[in-house]
Amino acid sequence: MLLTKELLHTTDAHLKKLKANGIETTLDFLWHFPRKLENRSQVLEHFSYVSLKEKNTIKLTIESIVSERTRNGKQLSKVILRDKQGSMAEAVYFTKPYFLAKFKSGDAVMLYGKAKYDYGKLSFPSPELEFFQADRTEFVPVYSDCNYIPGTWFSDKMEYLRPYLAEITDFLPPEIQKKKGFRSRKENVTALHFPKTEADFFRSRSELAYEELFMIQYRGMERKKSEQARTEGKALKIPLNAERMKGLIAELPYELTGKQKIVLFQILRDMERPHSMTRLLQGDVGTGKTIVAFLAAIHAILEAGIQVAVMAPTEILARQHFDGWNGQFGHLGISAELLVGSVTAKRKKEIKERLKSGEIQLIIGTHALVEEDVHFAKLGFVVVDEQHRFGVSQRRSLETYFSLAGQIFPHVLNMTATPIPRTLALTLYGDQDLSILNEYPASRKPIHTAVVREDGREQVYRMIENEISMGRQAFWISPLVEESETLDIANAVNTAETLRMVFAGKTVGLVHGRLKSRDKDEVMQRFFEGETDILSSTSVVEVGVNNPNASVICIEASERFGLSQLHQFRGRVGRGAHQSYCYLFTTKNYVGERLKAMENSNDGFELSEIDLELRWPGEVYGIRQSGLPEFKIADIKDLELVAEIREDIENL
Secondary structure (H helix, E strand, C coil), X not given: CECCHHHHCCCHHHHHHHHHCCCCEHHHHHCCCCCEEEECCCEECCHHHCCCCCXXXXXXXXXXXXXEECCCCCEEEEEEEECCCCCEEEEEEECCCHHHHHCCCCCEEEEEECCEEECCEEEEECCEEEECCCCCCCEXXXXXXXXXXXXXHHHHHHHHHHHHHHHCCCCCCHHHHHHHCCCCHHHHHHHHHCCCCHHHHHHHHHHHHHHHHHHHHHHHHHHHHHHHHHHCCCCCCCCCCHHHHHHHHHHCCCCCCHHHHHHHHHHHHHCCCCCCCEEEEEECCCCCHHHHHHXXXXXXXXXHCCEEEEECCCHXXXXXXXXXXXXXXXXXXXXXXXXXXXXXXXXXXXXHHHHHHCCCCEEEECHHHHCCCCCCCCEEEEEEECHHHCCHHHHHHHHCCCCCCCCCCCEEEEEECCCCCHHHHHHHCCCCEEEEECCCCCCCCCCEEEEECHHXXXXXXXXXXHHHHCCCEEEEECCECCCCCCCCCCEXXXXXXXXXXXXXXXCEEEECXXXXXXXXXXXXXXXXXXXXXXXXXXXXXXXXXCCCCEEEEEECCHHHCCHHHHHHHHCCCCCCCCCCEEEEECCCCCCCHHHHHHHHCCCHHXXXXXXXXXXXXXXXXXXXXXXXXXXXXXXXXXXXXXXXXXXXXXXX
């Protein structure tokens, strides 16, 4: 039922504010849960027992109510109060509150608030005041403010919504409710808004938190089961050839990490099943996701004769993958091609014809792979790199591809270099199996990271000069593209000009999101080839750019970026044999928790957990775009609960 002025005894202005915050119906209002419970059962009767450190509940008598104006013209209301012993104190309100009109001298009241000593007198700034009732509520839910509507307003209005609790229906399956011994959803929501005891309130919070996380995970896992059923018997079962894989790994010029071997085994085992694989590979920067994907691709091509498609979000990244493939595996004789936007029309036509005939075994490309005229003969394995950078429809075009040669659904491996806390990954990606790469190769050196204030800038300049003199290169990141009238922070255009003056005789490139793709790629290519010493950039270099010769990255106004993004920037260096450095410039006089965390840790997963502690998940990972709602009551950081729910759903 829609909320009305009559129902809530309120105004159009309040209804408009509620609607702007997504509260339009009676159920929406009931889902504005209290953030905590205040225990007011300990009632004092003497001012001498009052605590100055916490809120107090005191039974008092009103002596008088006076109104006056302060020297600067503000309205001031004072309620003079007397305790059981006759001692006096005052409750002070700026601007006369409407509710004081109902009180008069001699009324017995309950005061709830924090006390302070002001000019030798005990006073209570803006406390709650209500008539004393013998059967008063001892446990009071406290609501958050909402769009400038105070939490106390919700507390006052909730009683009008009590009849609509009957509309609440259960979501949890009956077998789960019975197994867990949970109350009905209606009982739990009632206990939150109208608790009888503390235990009653906290039990309802616990059960509703379970339900909230259950709802999201259930839908994800339901999609997973549905996809498995849809592709059952229609995906190629590729038996694991352990000897072939051992041989491929032995030929590598470096040792795979233990985690890389585990993840590779998980992927190959998935491909043995009769339904399509849907797995998410989370790998911290520099942990070697791409080589794992390539090894799985080689195994699939040689064992099953299928085609493999690798889709990257940018042409630069696609070219890097293609060059990496040719450098390491070109000798295997697997037919591989690159399909990106800058390929000539004639060449594109030729590649598409060879794809359709099955001549090309491995295709690496951008969104050009999902154009309507791209057809495969026997697509059996799809790798989507930085999967969050693609739209849902773009990913689905390849993931659900039906090969021309028959009813074959491809196995799908999604990859991301953005470490996501395990609880969030399990919840967000319930429709996929999860693999994590968080072990660095032994040869990779930790990146030295330091926060730099303005007075340390000159020292960093000299250090970078030294690195460039040894043939190294540097990234320089700014939050903005151009100068802003409202924000006095670094921008890539001005930074490039400054760097050209500071590093006279050195070449400085400029790249940002407003450049055309072709121009952007040209600037980046010159940087990769060593023609540019310093690259001034915005966040367009955040993911996937691989230049082993770059040993320094400087980030302007670093306090404006989240931990996850800062860690991604830092991952652009440290990819070669040289020691690398990350300098976080800040205009602040203090070093915040995020920047301290960057100085202390090179572990992306550890940093992601810290970021989750500091900010709401939607701010960190853009989850609102992924369909995950803002949690009303559940704690997404509760790994035990998330794991317990996942197990319950699987058993169900």
